[in-house]
Amino acid sequence: MSAIHATAIIDPKAELDSSVTVGPYTVIGPHVRIGAGTTVGPHCVIEGHTTIGQDNRIFQFNSLGAIPQDKKYAGEPCELIIGDRNTIREFCTFNIGSPGDVGKTVLGNDNWIMAYVHLAHDCLVGNNVIFANNSQLAGHVHVGDWVILGGFTVVHQFVRLGAHSMTAMCSLLFADVPPFVMCQGQPAAARSMNFEGLRRRGFSPERISGVKAMHKALYRDDLTLEQAKQRIAELEAAHPETAPDVAMMNGFLGAVSAQRGIVR
Known part of the structure; x- marks a missing residue:
């Protein structure tokens, strides 16, 4: 317990591996589980039915597991699931799922999530993705492995991005992006394939x-x-x-x- 800062507020029902580190003034709710080797920075709020895997690095000022921004949500026990070895930079907001879909928001393994990224309810994100600063995903977005989102990319609800696809900075997605495709624009248009x-x-x-x-x-x-x-x-x-x-x-x-x- 020496890795838990004295000012952190952790509900007694939360399940944290003994190797988890928690910074000052972070608040962790009763239905949260955090795996071995994960570091949670200061001033974070982790709530809801949230499961976080091993060896994640969660920086300061993140909000993980809050209820969805969905007026239909009525308190159902939906989930946020975060895998292993993810880096989550400052000011990210990941919401739990909603009963209108699978009830889960999922972030896979080995992902690099930069500052101010939003994952809305029921987003399903694969492995080895890179989301640059201010990438914003509306509800029900599905993202394949190895996807790269340029900074300030905005993705409309229910859009899918295939594996190895990539967006340029400030792209606005209203349509699905097939695997391998590089796109850019407002709205985004296909430009090439991600050959490099x-x-x-x-x-x-x-x-x-x-x-x-x-x-x-x-x-x-x-x-x-x-x-x-x-x-x-x-x-x-x-x-x-x-x-x-x-x-x-x-x-x-x-x-x-x-x-x-x-x-x-």
């Missing part, structure tokens, strides 16, 4: 060529979405090494709603 990011993550030249072919089908050949999906599906036969990327892309495109569409 894929190289850094060890994608082979053959796989990157497959991603280029998918970009061409989606954005360069004047095809409908259904025609593009068919063209993308045909890549696997000619280039077997693209199989996981083709499956991920067509799985994502198959769930695109007519109302939301994809960035163009």
Whole structure:
């Protein structure tokens, strides 16, 4: 208990591993669980049914687990779940889920979350993402692995971002962003694919060529979405090494709603 500052207020029902560090004036509620090696800075409020994994570094002035900004919410025991090895910088606000969806807001593992980021209710965020300062996610947003959001990116509710996608600074997203796509603008438009990011993550030249072919089908050949999906599906036969990327892309495109569409 020597790692808990004397001015911190921790409910006796909270479950904190003995190795957790808590800074001055932080408040932790009764339904909070925090795993081994996690550090919580000063002046944080962690409340609600919140579970935080191991080896996270939570900086000062964060609000985690508050009720959703949803007028329909009526006190249901929804959750916030944060995985392992995340860095959460100053002034972030992560809300619990809502009964109108899965009831959970989830942040995965190994994520780098910069200052003033907002995760609204029922957001599902994967692993190894980078959210730059002031990235704002409305409710029910789904974010795949390795996504990068430029500073001041704003994401409309129910939008999905596929794995390895990326936004430029001040992007405004009203439509789904397919895997690998780089987009920019207000509203955001597709500009290219995240080729440099894929190289850094060890994608082979053959796989990157497959991603280029998918970009061409989606954005360069004047095809409908259904025609593009068919063209993308045909890549696997000619280039077997693209199989996981083709499956991920067509799985994502198959769930695109007519109302939301994809960035163009």
